[in-house]
Amino acid sequence: MSQHTGSHVSLPPAIQEQIAELRRKLTNLESLRDVLGDEAPERARAELESRLQALVQTGGGAFLAGNVEVRRGDFVGRDKWRVWVDQLYLGHSPDRVPPTALLQAYYRSLAAECSRLPLGVVDPRFLPTGTEEPGAVALSGVYVDLEVQAPPRGEEDESRAFLMGRLGRGAGGERTPLLQAIAHPEARRFVLLGDAGSGKTTFVYYLTYALAAADGPDGASPWLPPDSPLQGMLPLRLVLREAAACCLPADAAEGRAGMLWQAVERDLAARLGEKAAEALFPHLQRRLLSEGGLVLLDGLDEVPQARRRRQVLLEAVADLTAGLPAPSRVVVTARPYAYADPHWRLSGFETLILAPFDDDQVERFIARWYRAVGPVMGWDERTAQARGDRLREALAERPYLADLAGRPLLLTLMATLHTSWGELPEDRADLYEETVKLLLSRWQRAREVRGPEGETVTEPGIARALSVGEERIRVALHQLAFQAHQRQGQGAEREKAPADISQGEVLAAFAPLLPADFNPQVLLDYLETRAGLLVGRAPGVYAFPHRSFQEYLAACYLADRPDTARELRKRVWEDADWWREVYLLGVGRARQGGLGNAVHIVNTLLPQGPQEEAEGDETRWRMALLAGQALLDLHFPEKAAGEPLFETIVERARRWLVALTKAAEALSPRERAAAGDVLGRLDDPRPGVGTISPSPAGEEGPGVRRELPDIVWVEAPAGPFLMGSPDDDREADDHEKPQHRVDLPVFFISRYPITNAQYRPFVEGGGYEEARYWTPEGWAWRTGRREPDLSPLDDEDWKRRYAEWLAGRPVEKRGRPFWWEHPRWGLPNRPVVGVCWYEALAYCRWLGERMQEARGRMQEARGRMQVWRDGQLVTGHLPLETFRVRLPTEAEWEKAARGTGGRRWPWGDEWAGGRANTEEAGIGETCAVGLFPAGASPYGALDLAGNVWEWTATRWGRRSLYRPDYGYPYDPDDSREDLSGPDLRLVRGGSWLSNQESARCAFRLRFIPDHFYNSVGFRVCGVPGVF
The missing domain is CATH 1.10.8 (Helicase, Ruva Protein; domain 3)
Known part of the structure; x- marks a missing residue:
C-alpha cells in the first residue's frame, strides 16, 4: 500500500513481501553501526534504498506496508523486525569481530525486533501525510505491567476442567505484578498461562527489549525496577513453534537440550548470517551455561502435536532448564488449554495465571x-x-x-x-462491527514464520489461503455464532464466557466455502495460531474472544433473515435474559440499513398501554425495558424531535416505564434499577423527580436558566412518635437507646432524596458562588480556607488515609458535586451524591430563596405545590412567606421514616427483599429515586431505607466517633441543632453500600461535615406552612 497525499493503492502480495524484507534490513543496519563503523552500513543502506525505489515509487509520500503483517501474536508490541547482516550487505568478515561485539549486535537486533509497536494497528489513512516512515511508537512507552494470580493452594493437580475453566479466566489467588512474580527469590521457573489476547507475548517482547537494550551502569535497564534480580541478566528468547519446525526431527524419540540450542544457533544465523552465528554461538552458550540468564520460551500452545512433537519439545525444555545454573530463570508461555493435560506439564515449574486489566x-x-x-x-x-x-x-x-x-x-x-x-462509534453495533473488522484483519494479514531450515516463509491471509472472499467468511462466522449461542442458551449452566465450538462445527460451517480438495488442517491452523475472531480454547475446541462478539455475530445472522423483527421478538419473548444483548445488537445492526428498520423492530415490543400498572406481567415489563434500552442505543430521543410517529414511540416507552416504577412486585431489583436508568435518560416525567419552570417561557431572557426543583412534599402531622430502639433490641447500638417519645410540630419532607436534576439549577444558577447561601464554616470549606477537623479519629493511620482521601477534592473541585459528570452517578433521576454537609445546607437556603422568588408565579407552574397526603398526590396553595426550607433534624427524619409506632423499617418490623436499594438488593450503586413503592413510609415517603445515606442538621459531637456528645433522650434545645461548628453530623437511612441493619429507622451514623462519597445524599424539609 502506498500513500500519495491521502490516496491509497494496493500492491501485489509478492511486491509487498519484498518491500517488507528490504525495510527490515534498512531498519536494522543501525544496530551494527557501532560495531562495524559507518562505511559498510552506509554502502548497504544505499544499495537497499535503490532496490526499494525500484519496487515502488511513492511520489514523495510515505510508504505504509499496511497489508503485510510484520507482527505476529496476540497483542501490541509483537513487531517482527529481523536483522539481516550477511556478507552481501556488510562486506566484513565475522572472524575479525570480537564475540562480545557480535553479542552486542545480536542484542541490538533483539531490541529492534521487540522495541516498536508499528501503527499499522492504527489505520494508515489517519496517519499524517508526508511522513517518511510507517508510524510507530516504542513498546516501552505503552506497556502496562501485567498482573498474575497463582492457582489456589492444593489445587495445582486438579482436573483439566479446572485449568480450562477457572484458571483460564483468571480465578485463583491474590493479584501480583508479573515482573514481581517472576523475580521471586524462591521460584525460578514459570509457566505463564493466558487466553489469546491476554498479553503473554507482549510481556515476552517487553522483557526481551528491557534486557537487550539495557545501557545503564553494569548493564542496568531503566525499564525494570532498579533492585530487580532480573537486572543484568542475559536474555534468550525463542518462539517455540519456530524452534519445533526447524530443530525437532519428526521421528525424535525424546527431547534433548541440544535441539533448543540448535534453534538458538539458527536464530543467530537468521539475524547475523551463518559465519557470524558460528563465531557467536559458542560464546553465548558458554556464558548462559556458566552465568545463567533469562530464558523466554513463547507459545507452547502453538506447537503442533503431530508425532509427539509437543511432548518432545517439553522434554527438550526440561533438559535445557536442568543444565542452567541457579541464577537462571525460565518463563514458558501457553494458553490454559494447552497446559491442562497433566502429561504436558513441566515438572518444577510454578503456574501463573494472567489476570484481566x-x-x-x-x-x-x-x-x-x-x-x-x-x-x-x-x-x-x-x-x-x-x-x-x-x-x-x-x-x-x-x-x-x-x-x-x-x-x-x-x-x-x-x-x-x-x-x-x-x-x-456512537452505536454499540457499529463499535462491534468495526472491532470485528479489525479482528478479521488479523487473519487477513500475511505474516512471516520460520521454515524447517530457518528460512523466512510468508503465510498468506486467511481469505487468500481459503480462496474465498471476506464476506463469505463472515457468513460462516454468523452461522457459527448463532448456533453456538442458541445451543449454549439451552444448557443447564449459562456462563458469561463464550460457548465452546467443536472442530466439527467449525468445519461444517466453512465446508460450503472450501474447494473439494482443500486440506481442513490449514483452516484449523489459522484458528490455533492466530488471535482473530475464533481462538483455540482446548484441543479441537474454539470460541469467540468474548461473549459479546458471539452475541453480535449471532445478531448479524438474525438481521440477515427475511423477517428480522419477528425472529428477534420471538427469541426475547421466550428467553429475555439470554437473548437480550442479541436483540439490542440486532436492532443496531438493522439501523445500518436505515433508522426506520430499527424503529419497526422496537415498535413490536411496545403495545399500547398500560393504562394501569397492574396491566403488565413480568414478560411485558421486560419487553418495555428492552424497548427503552433499544431506543437509547439508537439515540432515539434526540432523533425523534419533530417526528410525530417517533415521538409517540418514545412517549409510549416512558408510559410503560413509569407504570413499572409503580408496580411494586414487578421484576428484580437490578431490573428495576436498569428501568430507572432508562427512564432517566428518556426524561423521567414523574412528579417530584425533575424541575419545573415557574416563569412564562422567555420572560427571564435568552440563555437564563431559572428552573425550580419540582418537589413533592410529604406531610408529617403534628404529634408524638417513638424515637430510638428498645432496650431489648440486640442489634441496636447503645447510642440508639433508650426508646422514648418525642413530640414534633407539623413538617413537610421531600418524598425523594434530592435528584441530580433538582440539584442542577443550584449548580448552574450560581449557588456555589454566592456566600449568602453558606454558613461561615461552609464558605470557608468552599473557598479552601479551612482544614477538616479529624480530631475525633483516634487511629493515626486511619486519620492519615482519610486526610489523603479528602485532599482529593481540592478547592477547584468544590464548585459542583464530586461525581457530577459521572455517566451513571450523575443520571438526572438518581439522588445527587458526592455532596458534603455544607453543600446540602447551602442548597436548602438557595431553594428557600428561589421558592420565595417564585411564590407569585406558582399558580402558573405545573401542578402548583404538590403534596403527598393520604396515599395520593394533591395540590394546593402554600403561604410561602412563612415556609422555610432546611435539612431535617434527625428526629424529623426518623418520624418521616417510621411514623408514630416505632417501626423497625419504613414498611414494618420484618425485613423484606425488593423494598430498598441496600446491599441485599445486589444493585451495587445508586438507583433512580422512587423505584421501591413497597418500601414507602407510613406517610408515603420513599427511599428512606437504602439508596443513599441522608444528611440531617443534627450534631453527633466532636469528641469521639463511638460516643456521641448528644445522646438520648432527644432534646432539641441542647444545641444539637446548632448549625455552627465542625461537629460530626448525623446521617440516616443506610445506602446501596450498606446492609439491612443500617437501613433500620433508628440507626445512627456520623460523618465529618467535609465528608463526601457516592453513597451520601440528602433530602429537604419544609416548616411550618399550612396547605
Missing part, C-alpha cells in the same frame, strides 16, 4: 497510549491528553465496555478505533 491498568494504558501515539499522529500534548480523556469518558459511559477493556487485545482494538476515528 483492572481499572488502574486500563487508566494507565490509556494515558500511555495517547502519550505515545500523539507525536506519530501529529498531535501536541494537550490534544493527545484530551483524546485520552474522551476515551476514558466513553468507557465510563458504556458499562458494556468495562469487561472488554479488561482484555489487553480488545482494549488495544478500542484504542485503535478511538485514535483513528477520534471517538468510539
Whole structure:
C-alpha cells in the first residue's frame, strides 16, 4: 500500500513481501553501526534504498506496508523486525569481530525486533501525510505491567476442567505484578498461562527489549525496577513453534537440550548470517551455561502435536532448564488449554495465571497510549491528553465496555478505533462491527514464520489461503455464532464466557466455502495460531474472544433473515435474559440499513398501554425495558424531535416505564434499577423527580436558566412518635437507646432524596458562588480556607488515609458535586451524591430563596405545590412567606421514616427483599429515586431505607466517633441543632453500600461535615406552612 497525499493503492502480495524484507534490513543496519563503523552500513543502506525505489515509487509520500503483517501474536508490541547482516550487505568478515561485539549486535537486533509497536494497528489513512516512515511508537512507552494470580493452594493437580475453566479466566489467588512474580527469590521457573489476547507475548517482547537494550551502569535497564534480580541478566528468547519446525526431527524419540540450542544457533544465523552465528554461538552458550540468564520460551500452545512433537519439545525444555545454573530463570508461555493435560506439564515449574486489566491498568494504558501515539499522529500534548480523556469518558459511559477493556487485545482494538476515528462509534453495533473488522484483519494479514531450515516463509491471509472472499467468511462466522449461542442458551449452566465450538462445527460451517480438495488442517491452523475472531480454547475446541462478539455475530445472522423483527421478538419473548444483548445488537445492526428498520423492530415490543400498572406481567415489563434500552442505543430521543410517529414511540416507552416504577412486585431489583436508568435518560416525567419552570417561557431572557426543583412534599402531622430502639433490641447500638417519645410540630419532607436534576439549577444558577447561601464554616470549606477537623479519629493511620482521601477534592473541585459528570452517578433521576454537609445546607437556603422568588408565579407552574397526603398526590396553595426550607433534624427524619409506632423499617418490623436499594438488593450503586413503592413510609415517603445515606442538621459531637456528645433522650434545645461548628453530623437511612441493619429507622451514623462519597445524599424539609 502506498500513500500519495491521502490516496491509497494496493500492491501485489509478492511486491509487498519484498518491500517488507528490504525495510527490515534498512531498519536494522543501525544496530551494527557501532560495531562495524559507518562505511559498510552506509554502502548497504544505499544499495537497499535503490532496490526499494525500484519496487515502488511513492511520489514523495510515505510508504505504509499496511497489508503485510510484520507482527505476529496476540497483542501490541509483537513487531517482527529481523536483522539481516550477511556478507552481501556488510562486506566484513565475522572472524575479525570480537564475540562480545557480535553479542552486542545480536542484542541490538533483539531490541529492534521487540522495541516498536508499528501503527499499522492504527489505520494508515489517519496517519499524517508526508511522513517518511510507517508510524510507530516504542513498546516501552505503552506497556502496562501485567498482573498474575497463582492457582489456589492444593489445587495445582486438579482436573483439566479446572485449568480450562477457572484458571483460564483468571480465578485463583491474590493479584501480583508479573515482573514481581517472576523475580521471586524462591521460584525460578514459570509457566505463564493466558487466553489469546491476554498479553503473554507482549510481556515476552517487553522483557526481551528491557534486557537487550539495557545501557545503564553494569548493564542496568531503566525499564525494570532498579533492585530487580532480573537486572543484568542475559536474555534468550525463542518462539517455540519456530524452534519445533526447524530443530525437532519428526521421528525424535525424546527431547534433548541440544535441539533448543540448535534453534538458538539458527536464530543467530537468521539475524547475523551463518559465519557470524558460528563465531557467536559458542560464546553465548558458554556464558548462559556458566552465568545463567533469562530464558523466554513463547507459545507452547502453538506447537503442533503431530508425532509427539509437543511432548518432545517439553522434554527438550526440561533438559535445557536442568543444565542452567541457579541464577537462571525460565518463563514458558501457553494458553490454559494447552497446559491442562497433566502429561504436558513441566515438572518444577510454578503456574501463573494472567489476570484481566483492572481499572488502574486500563487508566494507565490509556494515558500511555495517547502519550505515545500523539507525536506519530501529529498531535501536541494537550490534544493527545484530551483524546485520552474522551476515551476514558466513553468507557465510563458504556458499562458494556468495562469487561472488554479488561482484555489487553480488545482494549488495544478500542484504542485503535478511538485514535483513528477520534471517538468510539456512537452505536454499540457499529463499535462491534468495526472491532470485528479489525479482528478479521488479523487473519487477513500475511505474516512471516520460520521454515524447517530457518528460512523466512510468508503465510498468506486467511481469505487468500481459503480462496474465498471476506464476506463469505463472515457468513460462516454468523452461522457459527448463532448456533453456538442458541445451543449454549439451552444448557443447564449459562456462563458469561463464550460457548465452546467443536472442530466439527467449525468445519461444517466453512465446508460450503472450501474447494473439494482443500486440506481442513490449514483452516484449523489459522484458528490455533492466530488471535482473530475464533481462538483455540482446548484441543479441537474454539470460541469467540468474548461473549459479546458471539452475541453480535449471532445478531448479524438474525438481521440477515427475511423477517428480522419477528425472529428477534420471538427469541426475547421466550428467553429475555439470554437473548437480550442479541436483540439490542440486532436492532443496531438493522439501523445500518436505515433508522426506520430499527424503529419497526422496537415498535413490536411496545403495545399500547398500560393504562394501569397492574396491566403488565413480568414478560411485558421486560419487553418495555428492552424497548427503552433499544431506543437509547439508537439515540432515539434526540432523533425523534419533530417526528410525530417517533415521538409517540418514545412517549409510549416512558408510559410503560413509569407504570413499572409503580408496580411494586414487578421484576428484580437490578431490573428495576436498569428501568430507572432508562427512564432517566428518556426524561423521567414523574412528579417530584425533575424541575419545573415557574416563569412564562422567555420572560427571564435568552440563555437564563431559572428552573425550580419540582418537589413533592410529604406531610408529617403534628404529634408524638417513638424515637430510638428498645432496650431489648440486640442489634441496636447503645447510642440508639433508650426508646422514648418525642413530640414534633407539623413538617413537610421531600418524598425523594434530592435528584441530580433538582440539584442542577443550584449548580448552574450560581449557588456555589454566592456566600449568602453558606454558613461561615461552609464558605470557608468552599473557598479552601479551612482544614477538616479529624480530631475525633483516634487511629493515626486511619486519620492519615482519610486526610489523603479528602485532599482529593481540592478547592477547584468544590464548585459542583464530586461525581457530577459521572455517566451513571450523575443520571438526572438518581439522588445527587458526592455532596458534603455544607453543600446540602447551602442548597436548602438557595431553594428557600428561589421558592420565595417564585411564590407569585406558582399558580402558573405545573401542578402548583404538590403534596403527598393520604396515599395520593394533591395540590394546593402554600403561604410561602412563612415556609422555610432546611435539612431535617434527625428526629424529623426518623418520624418521616417510621411514623408514630416505632417501626423497625419504613414498611414494618420484618425485613423484606425488593423494598430498598441496600446491599441485599445486589444493585451495587445508586438507583433512580422512587423505584421501591413497597418500601414507602407510613406517610408515603420513599427511599428512606437504602439508596443513599441522608444528611440531617443534627450534631453527633466532636469528641469521639463511638460516643456521641448528644445522646438520648432527644432534646432539641441542647444545641444539637446548632448549625455552627465542625461537629460530626448525623446521617440516616443506610445506602446501596450498606446492609439491612443500617437501613433500620433508628440507626445512627456520623460523618465529618467535609465528608463526601457516592453513597451520601440528602433530602429537604419544609416548616411550618399550612396547605
